[in-house]
Amino acid sequence: MxxxxxxxxxxxxxxxxxxxxxxxxxxxxxxxxxxxxxxxxxxxxxxxxxxxxxxxxxxxxxxxxxxxxxxxxxxxxxxxxxxxxxxxxxxxxxxxxxxxxxxxxxxxxxxxxxxxxxxxxxxxxxxxxxxxxxxxxxxxxxxxxxxxxxxxxxxxxxxxxxxxxxxxxxxxxxxxxxxxxxxxxxxxxxxxxxxxxxxQRTTHEAIVGAVTGTVRRPAGVLLGRYDSRGRLRYAGRSVPLATEVREDLAERLVPAADDHPWAGYTFSAAWGAREALHTTLVMPEIVAEFSGDTAVDQGRWRHPVRLLRLRVDLEPADVPAFGS
The missing domain is CATH 3.30.470.30 (DNA ligase/mRNA capping enzyme)
Incomplete structure (x- = not known):
């Protein structure tokens, strides 16, 4: 048997x-x-x-x-x-x-x-x-x-x-x-x-929804979390990526499909700034762990966070909900 x-x-x-x-x-x-x-x-x-x-x-x-x-x-x-x-x-x-x-x-x-x-x-x-x-x-x-x-x-x-x-x-x-x-x-x-x-919340997880730079040469990431209605909400952006993290990310990123939840969105270069970031949308499938300070406003980190590593053992469903 x-x-x-x-x-x-x-x-x-x-x-x-x-x-x-x-x-x-x-x-x-x-x-x-x-x-x-x-x-x-x-x-x-x-x-x-x-x-x-x-x-x-x-x-x-x-x-x-x-x-x-x-x-x-x-x-x-x-x-x-x-x-x-x-x-x-x-x-x-x-x-x-x-x-x-x-x-x-x-x-x-x-x-x-x-x-x-x-x-x-x-x-x-x-x-x-x-x-x-x-x-x-x-x-x-x-x-x-x-x-x-x-x-x-x-x-x-x-x-x-x-x-x-x-x-x-x-x-x-x-x-x-x-x-x-x-x-x-x-x-x-x-x-x-x-x-x-x-x-113990010294670090956090979110989903990579977009990058600055290109899919093959990402410079930074834009992170999101799903809310209670199943919408991918923007949670913050990173400082420039460390070399090891950038190389690992480049091997895993997949260009976004036409129905990406952030299609048509623009993102500010800084909190409250009018300058827009130049971003490339990617499939929201990769979970990343990051560190950030306590300046969080309604689920969004106001200051750039530092991407620590990719969590290949986690799926988007494992990430805490937006605002939690």
């Missing part, structure tokens, strides 16, 4: 953690990943979209093969992360995807990945219909009974909301993005945003 791989359960963004019968887990800055191992078979690592990550993270796949029983169907859900010193390094994580051969081997040796596991979806039997509390208990038993260790890591969890809020502040320095709240009685609902995620 072929092992069926479920679609991942997702989280919706919120400003505060919910209170009640919830578990609170640390939210990691990495790649969402299912570790899938059929009885008697080898482990495959799959992204949230189903992309095979096994080659790029062969060190993690080998650890699952080595440390789990393997005589039964097993599916784990978690996050792939890479540390640089005492902090998570998302750019080093992304490098794995573009490396081959000796270059990939060096990357694995220099920056080993960790797999932070927060759920178990199959362990001899399918578990998605079971409540979170039961799945978590089993996962803790598996880690304890098998004495699992790096690169496999059990995601920290607390039932105390105040403790979770403390984590968000104290752990931000190492790259923990925030917390995810999960109802204790909740089953694993495939492809549904049934969990709640809250980020």
């Amino acid at each position: 072929v092992l069926r791989v479920p679609q991942v359960m997702l989280a919706r963004a919120a400003d505060v953690l919910p209170d009640g019968p919830y578990a609170y887990e640390a939210k990691w800055d990495g790649f969402r990943c299912l570790a899938v191992r059929p009885a008697g078979g080898r482990t495959r690592l799959l992204s949230r979209k189903g992309t095979d990550l096994t080659r790029a993270f062969s060190d993690v796949a080998a650890a699952v093969d080595r440390d789990l029983p393997g005589d039964q169907d097993e599916i784990l859900d978690g996050e792939l992360v890479v540390f640089a010193g005492q902090r998570l390094d998302f750019s080093r994580l992304q490098k794995r995807l573009s490396r081959r051969g000796a270059a990939l081997a060096r990357e694995i040796a220099e920056a080993p990945a960790h797999y932070v596991v927060f759920d178990v979806l199959a362990y001899g039997e399918g578990l998605t219909a079971f409540p979170y509390r039961r799945r978590r208990d089993l996962l803790e038993h598996v880690f304890r009974d098998l004495a699992l260790g790096p690169p496999l890591t059990l995601c920290p969890m607390t039932l105390n909301r105040a403790e979770a809020q403390t984590w968000m502040t104290e752990w931000a320095a190492v790259g923990i993005e925030g917390c995810v709240a999960k109802a204790l009685s909740q089953r694993y609902e495939e492809d549904r945003r049934g969990w709640t995620k809250v980020r």
